[in-house]
Amino acid sequence: xxxxxxxxxxxxxxxxxxxxxxxxxxxxxxxxxxxxxxxxxxxxxxxxxxxxxxxxxxxxxxxxxxxxxxxxxxxxxxxxxxxxxxxxxxxxxxxxxxxxxxxxxxxxxxxxxxxxxxxxxxxxxxxxxxxxxxxxxxxxxxxxxxxxxxxxxxxxxxxxxxxxxxxxxxxxxxxxxxxxxxxxxxxxxxxxxxxxxxxxxxxxxxxxxxxxxxxxxxxxxxxxxxxxx
Amino acid sequence: xxxxxxxxxxxxxxxxxxxxxxxxxxxxxxxxxxxxxxxxxxxxxxxxxxxxxxxxxxxxxxxxxxxxxxxxxxxxxxxxxxxxxxxxxxxxxxxxxxxxxxxxxxxxxxxxxxxxxxxxxxxxxxxxxxxxxxxxxxxxxxxxxxxxxxxxxxxxxxxxxxxxxxxxxxxxxxxxxxxxxxxxxxxxxxxxxxxxxxxxxxxxxxxxxxxxxxxxxxxxxxxxxxxxx
Numbered sequence: 001x002x003x004x005x006x007x008x009x010x011x012x013x014x015x016x017x018x019x020x021x022x023x024x025x026x027x028x029x030x031x032x033x034x035x036x037x038x039x040x041x042x043x044x045x046x047x048x049x050x051x052x053x054x055x056x057x058x059x060x061x062x063x064x065x066x067x068x069x070x071x072x073x074x075x076x077x078x079x080x081x082x083x084x085x086x087x088x089x090x091x092x093x094x095x096x097x098x099x100x101x102x103x104x105x106x107x108x109x110x111x112x113x114x115x116x117x118x119x120x121x122x123x124x125x126x127x128x129x130x131x132x133x134x135x136x137x138x139x140x141x142x143x144x145x146x147x148x149x150x151x152x153x154x155x156x157x158x159x160x161x162x163x164x165x166x167x168x169x170x171x172x173x174x175x176x177x178x179x180x181x182x183x184x185x186x187x188x189x190x191x192x193x194x195x196x197x198x199x200x201x202x203x204x205x206x207x208x209x210x211x212x213x214x215x216x217x218x219x220x221x222x223x224x225x226x227x228x229x
Numbered sequence: 230x231x232x233x234x235x236x237x238x239x240x241x242x243x244x245x246x247x248x249x250x251x252x253x254x255x256x257x258x259x260x261x262x263x264x265x266x267x268x269x270x271x272x273x274x275x276x277x278x279x280x281x282x283x284x285x286x287x288x289x290x291x292x293x294x295x296x297x298x299x300x301x302x303x304x305x306x307x308x309x310x311x312x313x314x315x316x317x318x319x320x321x322x323x324x325x326x327x328x329x330x331x332x333x334x335x336x337x338x339x340x341x342x343x344x345x346x347x348x349x350x351x352x353x354x355x356x357x358x359x360x361x362x363x364x365x366x367x368x369x370x371x372x373x374x375x376x377x378x379x380x381x382x383x384x385x386x387x388x389x390x391x392x393x394x395x396x397x398x399x400x401x402x403x404x405x406x407x408x409x410x411x412x413x414x415x416x417x418x419x420x421x422x423x424x425x426x427x428x429x430x431x432x433x434x435x436x437x438x439x440x441x442x443x444x445x446x447x448x449x450x451x452x453x454x455x456x457x458x
Contacts, residue, residue: 056325058357062291066318069298073315082307085314089299096285127356128287128379145392148377150357163374 001227003169004191007113008147008160010175011123011130013197014221016137017101022064023199025091029068032084036076046071047202058150060126065092096129100136103197105222107139112225114142121146122160122173124180152180154187161188174224179206186212193217193224230456232398233420236342237376237389239404240352240359242426243450245366246330251293252428254320258297261313265305275300276431287379289355294321325358329365332426334451336368341454343371350375351389351402353409381409386417403453408435415441424450 012018030042037045050067057063068088072080113119119142123130127148134140147163149156161168168189175181176197183206185192193216218224241247259271266274279296286292297317301309342348348371352359356377363369376392378385390397397418404410405426412435414421422445447453 056322056357057291058355062286062295065295066291066321069314070318073311073318076311078311078315080311082302082305082309082311082314085298085311086302086307089295089302092295093285126287127377128285131379145388148356150360159374 001172001191004172004228005118005170006120006164006166006172007117007228008120008122008171008173009110010173010177010181011121011133011146012125013176013199014103014174014181014195015106015121015139016103016133019197019199019201021095021098022201025064025068025095028091029072029088032087033072033075033080036079042071042075043202045075049074051203059124061092061095061129062126064095065089068092096132100133102137103221105220109221109225110139110142112229116229119143120164122149122152123147124149124152152177152184154184157184157188157190161190172228174221176200177204178208178210179204182215183210186210186214190214191216193227195219195221195224230401230420233401233457234347234399235349235393235395235401236346236457237349237351237400237402238339239402239406239410240350240362240375241354242405242428243332243403243410243424244335244350244368245332245362248426248428248430250324250327251430254293254297254324257320258301258317261316262301262304262309265308271300271304272431274304278303280432288353290321290324290358291355293324294318297321325361329362331366331368332450334449338450338454339368339371341458345458348372349393351378351381352376353378353381381406381413383413383416386413386419390417390419401457403450405429406433407437407439408433411444412439415439415443419443421445422447422453422456424448424453 009015026043030039033042049071053067057066069085072085072088121134121143130146134146147160172191172193173181173185174193174195176195178194182192182194191214195218216227238244255272259268262271278300282296286295298314301314301317350363350372359375363375376389401420401422402410402414403422403424405424407423411421411423420443424447445456
């Protein structure tokens with residue numbers, strides 16, 4: 001691993017809390033819609049619409065808010081009270097206004113790796129939202145830049161490698177999503193460190209049967225340090 | 230200008246048609262809302278909400294669609310027919326599904342500059358939408374990468390320069406917005422070529438009193454070639 005030059009950090013649920021805020025918004029969305037269809041079907045309908053819209057909207061809070069509005073119209077057969085549409089827009093804005101809650105050990109890891117590697121943030125959220133979080137995190141100055149990707153599949157990582165003018169084996173990606181942060185990076189020949197987070201978005205769930213000599217599995221982000229320093 | 234190494238192209242209304250599609254959607258939005266307030270006030274209300282939301286939503290089609298929904302609720306005092314909310318979401322999706330109509334001379338310019346400079350796209354739209362347009366344009370392979378910025382102010386261009394590991398005077402930005410593509414680039418010491426487009430979004434309008442030895446004013450994008458080759 002001593003040829004690694006660039007360490008790429010996933011942002012949401014790797015550097016800071018994120019999924020909880022979406023879960024919270026979705027919980028309130030279900031409450032707003034429960035008079036129309038059974039409570040337990042609402043998340044399923046929402047996810048279906050999110051996935052249908054993904055090729056147009058991509059990822060992030062704005063995509064989520066637009067899909068919630070669309071799902072509310074569909075679930076209620078256009079009978080939803082207009083005021084509730086306004087409340088749904090507010091659910092999206094609330095996520096965008098959340099404080100930034102750093103995950104344990106992140107600051108320590110970044111401080112220790114800074115100066116020894118080029119550190120970047122690699123995320124598929126909305127750029128303005130991710131910049132806001134990075135600025136509020138107090139660790140922005142340690143990073144070379146934020147890389148916004150439209151998706152995190154093999155081809156997107158190939159573009160990233162081209163953009164960084166490096167080889168796949170020069171990069172280590174650290175993240176909490178096997179599907180987005182780990183598998184495609186291993187597939188192109190890079191290194192990956194998997195740090196699971198307690199909650200995973202349904203769309204990111206995947207079976208974990210991966211083995212690779214370029215994969216490091218850790219429980220806490222600080223456990224990456226002995227591999228790198 | 231012979232130290233210029235990087236040529237940065239704004240995307241919308243510099244490489245391809247964009248504002249027309251937003252204007253068209255806004256025209257239809259006004260038609261949907263005209264029973265509630267005078268027709269000529271609708272765009273004003275919408276722009277006000279877009280500007281209020283900018284610090285949270287940033288730019289691009291998703292931000293526009295969310296602000297249209299919010300404006301419809303506000304303009305109608307929550308009386309808007311729910312089906313019309315669905316139609317407003319469709320207006321956003323239609324923009325995201327538009328064909329890519331390249332502006333005159335763009336392909337010729339890119340083909341001639343490729344190999345002589347590092348070419349990048351610098352835009353504040355939604356990444357997925359901009360990648361789609363670049364892919365459909367047929368000129369994607371000429372570009373080193375797309376740079377998505379949350380805004381195009383002086384500080385954003387400083388971040389770009391840091392990210393590109395270059396000096397401000399190494400870069401020439403070509404674009405149609407004085408406010409976003411030209412003034413901040415001149416302010417940090419870079420070069421800029423201004424190619425106006427026939428229609429400008431109200432938020433991008435600014436007074437044109439700029440003079441600088443690092444500013445090139447052209448009528449068509451092909452007029453930049455004699456400066457660079």
